[in-house]
Amino acid sequence: MLAIEQLAAGVAHEINSSVAWIQSNLGSLERYMNDRLELMQVYEHTEKLLPPNSLAARAVRAAKSKANLRFPKVDFPALFRVSIASGA
Incomplete structure (x- = not known):
């Protein structure tokens, strides 16, 4: 017995260690992603200051279209919250 x-106890320790490691990395990744989301807001504000048909404005629109920014802006924060909370 x-x-x-x-x-x-050994199996539980190994599982808990892995979960803690993943949770820690998710926390770091969330902070990095939040910084990027703030940067995206600055870019969007700056984009409004560009002349609409300028080369810079067209380049920004093309990059935004390619990046599909809706996913990171809407889904990433929720994904991090759920992933971190489920490990607690």
């Missing part, structure tokens, strides 16, 4: 308890 003692051997089974030790085995169970």
Whole structure:
């Protein structure tokens, strides 16, 4: 019986260590992503200051279209909250 308890404790420790490591990395990734989302807001504000048909404005529109910014702006914060909370 003692051997089974030790085995169970060892398995639980390994699982908890992995979950803690993933949760820590998700927290770091969330902070990095929040910085990028703030930067995206600055870019969007700056874009409004560009003449609409300028080369810079067209380049920004093309990059935004390619990047599909809706996903990171809407989904990333929720994904991080759920992922971090589910590990707690």
